[in-house]
Amino acid sequence: MLISTFPEISAAILAGGRASRFGGRNKALIEVEGVPVIGRTLSVLEPLFSEIIIAGWPLGDPLPQGVRAVTDNYPGIGPLAGIEAALRACESPYLFVFGCDMPWLSGEMIIRQADDFLRAPSDILAARIEGLYEPLHSVYSKSIQPSLAGYIEGGGSPTIFDFYPYVATRYHDLPVTEETRKALTNINRPEDIIR
Structure with missing residues (x-):
């Protein structure tokens, strides 16, 4: 049995999106330093969390072992829908x-x-x-899933942080260092891989 560092927190990886700057390729499968991004991500998350969910994983792409894919209930509105789907599906009370x-x-x-x-x-x-x-390096309580679904259904803004005032939100100020900036870097264009 896997012993995780945080048994009360699940992890979710949001994989939806068109990746138009990558010709529609699944960004999680793009290699960085010879390893697919999803492999790099899982190597960090697997020791920490016993449940890992991928929301919005493209049909037809091979699903990594040990993770569970979930489908957005509200396709087309972006990451907010992926967070809602992962909260709905996770078994833990909290989701990173x-x-x-x-x-x-x-x-x-x-x-x-x-x-x-x-x-x-x-x-x-x-x-x-x-x-x-x-917002894609944040912790969410499973208990907000009904509020989030209601917010989406009520036509709330698809911008994740516009939802923050509707629930009890605390802030974790990250140190302003090169390590922090690198850890938060996402690849949106092929030239981002070279950084």
């Missing part, structure tokens, strides 16, 4: 959410943020750096 295009995640940074969350759980522990939100 990541983007599928973040090849340089830091296990130490994740541990510090998860520890901060567990010291004083809230509906959302939103990461931010220099006042900018990082």
Whole structure:
């Protein structure tokens, strides 16, 4: 049996999106330093979380072992739908959410943020750096799933942080370092891989 660092927190990787700048290729399967981004991500997350969910995984792409794919209930509205789907499906009371295009995640940074969350759980522990939100490096309580679904169905903004005021949101200020910036980097264009 896998013993994880955070048994009360599941992890979700959001893999939806068109990836138009990559010719529609699944960004999670693009290689960075010879390893697919999804492989790099899983190597960081697997020791920390016993349940890993991928929301919005493209049909036809091979699903990595040990993860469970879920489908968005609200396709076409972006990451907010992936968070809702993962919250609906996760077995843990809390969910740490990541983007599928973040090849340089830091296990130490994740541990510090998860520890901060567990010291004083809230509906959302939103990461931010220099006042900018990082919703795809944040912790969400499963209990907000009905509120989030209602927000989406009511025509709420698809921007994740516009939902923050509707629930009890705390902020985790990340240190302003090169390590932090690298860990939060996502690949949106082929030239981002070269960084």
